[in-house]
Amino acid sequence: MIHRIRLEWLFLQPFLLLFLLHGGDCDGTPEKATCDWVGYRKVERMRDLSDCTKFFYCILGEKPFRGSCPWQDGYYLYFNPNTTHCDFYEFAHKDCFGTGTGTGTGVYVTTTSTTTLPPTTTKPPRPPPLEEADETDFIIDCSKRHCGLFPNTYGACDTYVVCVNGERLEKKCNGGQLFDVKTKECQPAAQATCWKEPNAGPHLRRKSQPECPFHGMSPSTTPLSEDKDEMILQNPVVTNWGIWQAWKECPAGTYATGIYAWRRLLLQGRNSDHVGIVSVSYRCQTPGGNETDKFIESLAPNLPHDGWPMYYMCKGAVVGFRLNSVRDLGAGRDNIATDNVQAMCSCSGPAYKPYEQAIYSPQNGHRGDWTAQQNCKKYQAMTGMQTQMQDIRERQIGIYDNTGMNNFKIRCSTVPDPYSSCIPREKRLLIRTCDNSKSDEGLRCDFDSQIGLSMDYENAEKRIDFYSSIGYTFQENKDKLKERVESRLRSQIENGRKLEYTWDDVIPSTLSDPEVVASHKLFVKPWKKLELYQIVGACGDFVVRTNRFLRMETDGKSGMKQQIYFEI
Incomplete structure (x- = not known):
């Protein structure tokens, strides 16, 4: 009875079953298999005559992909050729293990000898439980896509999207594999080419120290004047x-x-x-x-x-x-x-x-x-x-x-000492632009956050090396710079100037040492252009990067802008 209830639930919601694609070198793999089915449907599932726990996912006009039935509720599911869904052993074993007529459609291998692999007669061992796919609140539009498998442009590389007659299914690769954008199937991580947004990050240049430390030459002891x-x-x-x-x-x-x-x-x-x-x-x-x-x-x-x-x-x-x-x-x-x-x-x-x-x-x-x-x-x-x-x-x-x-x-x-002579000011620093204003699909936008006090190597590498080489080293003067930035920006707030960051009470944690760097991803909706700014305190060739960011979205159709502040 329990099995029948489960079967009924699976039959009503077949798309909730997770199937995983992978390749191989033996016969029966997608590289050598062909799809053989009757009817007009664009998408079909066929049994794998070499393994009852697997099946082939046939897409009209494309090579077939091999799928695996999942591990569910402590049981290993098997492919039922009569229902074309993964099923419990009691309901799939007759056709699967050769005890039935075995007349259902299946996938055969095209080789020089045109041999067909015999069905297996033993129950495969149970694999460890599969990890569930990551959930997101972003829906990739499959309504205008041709049926097929596509990289998940909104998620991780070990996930992919299946579009079936306008419906979207997000799946996850098995065994540490990644979805390869060239073959459109899961491959070993070392062989897979992951999808990456054009011009994706990181966009930060980071150095632990200047290339020019203090020269250390002894000064002359007998100058003419001093x-x-x-x-x-x-x-x-x-x-x-x-x-x-x-x-x-x-x-x-x-x-x-x-x-x-x-x-x-x-x-x-x-x-x-x-x-x-x-x-x-x-x-x-x-x-x-x-x-x-x-x-x-x-x-x-x-x-x-x-x-x-x-x-x-x-x-x-x-x-x-x-x-x-x-x-x-x-x-x-x-x-x-x-x-x-x-x-x-x-x-x-x-x-x-x-x-x-x-x-x-x-x-x-x-x-x-x-x-x-x-x-x-x-x-x-x-x-x-x-x-x-x-x-x-x-x-x-x-x-x-x-x-x-x-x-x-x-x-x-x-x-002149660059740490004591610079003028602190708050500004927005553009760190990422992701233009999705001409697309009707979502877009993933990767970026790196860099929080803390650092030297502005992106714009002032030669100046920083110049100052460091004559003795103005960052490590010796960072406390002086912290105090200067804090006091000057705090005084601006006290004098009534509105700033985007509360420099008066959180600056000690912001000016962390060493600087903290982390990777993140945002998601851009269709028809939107995203500009990502970080609120920073600039002082000459040095910058205090806060944990406060501004997300500015521009609608590609109306031109309207929306600003959202967030912290990480």
Whole structure:
């Protein structure tokens, strides 16, 4: 009696039975099977002559798919060819196990020998209970779809949708398999290609730390002058010919980032004169390198200027220098003075002009000795230079010994603290756009949430590396930044400004450390365009990402907008 009640319930609600698709290499699998049925129906279930617990789901115009009867109420169901539904053993065994006439329609295998697998005569072992499919409140419209199996664009990859004559059935793959969009069947996870929304997330760039940590070079102990904001450095004197030229300064807010220097070999008849460095130029840029056309230069007097064909660039900033100086060789000898100059970089090796690229340069490598390296202090970068140059007399070679640059000074200036100088403000940060405004079907929209205090690598990676390389590290200054953002935004609320986030009481949990990242999915209804914003507190190159989001939907037909705030 109990079995009959269950059978009646199953017969009335056959679509509630879960069947699972899978592939295989043996005969009787969808790859080699064909559908054989009579009548006009587009969709039919046929028994699998090799396994009573399975059946084939035939769809007109497509290859058949193999299905499995589920495990229900502690019993393993079997396919009943008379009702074409999964049934209890007592009602399915005659036709299934060959004790009946066996005249029902079925699936046969097309092979070279056209053999049909015999029906099994033993009861298969019971599998473990199947997991139920995830439930959602979103209905995929099957009314306009051709009958068949489709990826579940609203759920996980291990689920799929069966459309049968306008009806929608959501099913779940078995045994850890995933629905493959190419074959339209469940496949082993390693072989399956899951459906993914075009341009799907994640859309966040995350780094645990800057690429340019603090350079850590020891500052010079004997600067020419020093105060709290700047320091003047000079090389140890090796030669002392020429006069000091005027100071050359980078524009305000820019710092030296690249160098170029000319070396000269003067020729007159059979006479030659190795001059060494006769001109030097530094490229000046803002932190992050947005300004690319600022430079400072110093030339030896009476020198024809040949321009600056290129610059040898630092990563980060110039924070020191050293000269390759040749000692006084004595009267009647060809003195050189400075043969090269290196810019010491905060986030890379020294920048300088290689010897093999020098004009008229017969030497292989430097001819002098490197002076002691002169370094700026922590938080400083080079902003100016002064050179001691001897004037050039090209027409007096053999009588006058030209040397060019002899000594060098740089100005190191303190770079403003980005953590104390930034201005906090609240803003909406667009993190995801999913346009479904031209479709009559639902759309899944994946996104990553990133909550907490972080550096804005997406827009300011070079600036962050610049500041970090000269000593303004994130870990050492995050507490200062937290306090600044909290106090400034709280004061705005107290002064009557309406903000979208309650910064006055929840900011400690929002400014979490380390930053919390998680993946999520939203669902976009037909004819809607979704724009997803996160409420953040921006402060220069740093951002406080809160757990408050704004979902803005635009109707593709009417243009009307709807705003919904939510927290995660």
